[in-house]
Amino acid sequence: RYRDELCMFNDDIQGTAAVASACVLAGLQQAGSRLTDTPVLIVGAGSAGCGIAAMLAQLAGSPAGIWLFDQDGLVCRDRASLTPAQQPFARAPGEGGLTLPELIRQRRPGVLIGVSGQGGLFDEAVLTAMGEVCERPVILPLSNPTRSAEAIPAQVWQATGGRALLATGSPFPPVAVDGAARVVSQCNNVYVFPGIGLGACAVKARRISDGMLQAAVRAVGAYPLAEGRLLPPIEQVGEVARAVARAVALCARDEGLAEFAGDPAPMI
Numbered sequence: 001r002y003r004d005e006l007c008m009f010n011d012d013i014q015g016t017a018a019v020a021s022a023c024v025l026a027g028l029q030q031a032g033s034r035l036t037d038t039p040v041l042i043v044g045a046g047s048a049g050c051g052i053a054a055m056l057a058q059l060a061g062s063p064a065g066i067w068l069f070d071q072d073g074l075v076c077r078d079r080a081s082l083t084p085a086q087q088p089f090a091r092a093p094g095e096g097g098l099t100l101p102e103l104i105r106q107r108r109p110g111v112l113i114g115v116s117g118q119g120g121l122f123d124e125a126v127l128t129a130m131g132e133v134c135e136r137p138v139i140l141p142l143s144n145p146t147r148s149a150e151a152i153p154a155q156v157w158q159a160t161g162g163r164a165l166l167a168t169g170s171p172f173p174p175v176a177v178d179g180a181a182r183v184v185s186q187c188n189n190v191y192v193f194p195g196i197g198l199g200a201c202a203v204k205a206r207r208i209s210d211g212m213l214q215a216a217v218r219a220v221g222a223y224p225l226a227e228g229r230l231l232p233p234i235e236q237v238g239e240v241a242r243a244v245a246r247a248v249a250l251c252a253r254d255e256g257l258a259e260f261a262g263d264p265a266p267m268i
Helices: 011-031 047-060 100-107 124-133 153-159 193-202 210-221 234-254
Strands: 040-043 066-070 111-114 138-141 165-168 175-177 180-182
Touching (some): 011 111, 124 153
16 A cells, blocks of 8 residues: 555565565476466465465466465456455456365466465375376465464475475474485565565665565575575575665666665675
């Protein structure tokens, strides 16, 4: 509502979308895939789900490969209660009616994101289907607290033969996979919002634009990672913030939104 009047952003919607999208980009890079070629299924069509969908659509250049699914099934255009945020992703009337595993097998997504708040929603049937349709699926059960997580890491890796690329919204301890402890990346907004704020302040940005948020996503998504991780260790969040801040500041300057036109590096 106020983004064109004040230098601000909505962390619950845009911040969550940014860090989730960074996880998607990092996962697809490790899987050898591209966002433009990979169907994305988002389970949960509220503000968080629609925010993630909007961010991914911006990064992909189109909403065509993004599907929204909620308690009423696939989001289609014949819904009476369709919200403005859902409209760009609504499918043709009559495409609904499938269960989640059926939809996965039909549309063959490479990315499955959970923001439903429904603990255990990604059951064995859902996770097995993801493992069947994709060699290295990116699976993000992001609902929190822990009891609301759509799946726990051990279940995800067991159902996919350890092949899934995973990040969760809640903290989980390392999981033994093939005799080795595997760290679980936590998709937390702390990876993006300090850097967005720092970058905006460093160049005295007048607004937080979509381009600046996308710059934050790409900065996190491009951060060097150990194999299988989708985010850096939390101990490196300060370094991540500086990388995000520089990307955001340079984007603000390039878009003509900065009051400070010099090199932001000394301030960051």
